[in-house]
Amino acid sequence: AQTVTQSQPEMSVQEAETVTLSCTYDTSESDYYLFWYKQPPSRQMILVIRQEAYKQQNATENRFSVNFQKAAKSFSLKISDSQLGDAAMYFCAYRSPEEAGANNLFFGTGTRLTVIP
Amino acid sequence: EAGVVQSPRYKIIEKKQPVAFWCNPISGHNTLYWYRQNLGQGPELLIRYENEEAVDDSQLPKDRFSAERLKGVDSTLKIQPAELGDSAVYLCASSLDTRTEQYFGPGTRLTVT
DSSP states (O other): OOEEEOOOSEEEEETTSOEEEOOEEEOSOSSOEEEEEEEOTTOOOEEEEEEETTOOSOOEETTEEEEEETTTTEEEEEEOSOOGGGOEEEEEEEEOOGGGTOOOEEEOOOEEEEEEO | OOOOEEEOSEEEEOTTOOEEEEEEOOTTOOEEEEEEEOTTSOOEEEEEEETTEEEEOTTSOTTTEEEEOGGGSOEEEEESSOOGGGOEEEEEEEESSTTSOOEEOOOEEEEEO
């Protein structure tokens, strides 16, 4: 199984500032998908952003963007203009391509983000 | 559109007791997943259904865990008997098919005492 590593158990950011969450992964596949999920105290996992490995362009979604380094197997999440509502656990996840026949997600251990007013 | 519904939200039981969790996926979603999330960890897949067929249950502890998805809609995950180590959040997710985004429910937090 693929492994996903999040080396930052906790991070904090001042409101309106920018923060970057790190994620690395291990795979022998050349095509795959990467995701960042947000899990607030309500426990519901919410998709923040996704990246297809075959795309060189980094994905962006409003204040959220990624830095995808395929050769380094790195997939970091940048949150700009941080808001109090961004406080949550953030999980990085990996998924094999459709051709592999499975849609299983492999998650990292998460990073708890605190936003300081 | 209603999201994935799970019940109960919380459950506290004594060890050796049985427990069941229920999941209603988003309407029209053929693929359903059960994940277990231990404290301080990311979710781990227990079982995946495509319609009513369990196509990946390799991580399901079959001695005490069972699941079913009758008629390919709602699903139930059961533990019998529960052990202290089963304390976790059990998440259900669904997707249109195996290639599309998974939508998660709010989970059931199980505490075994």
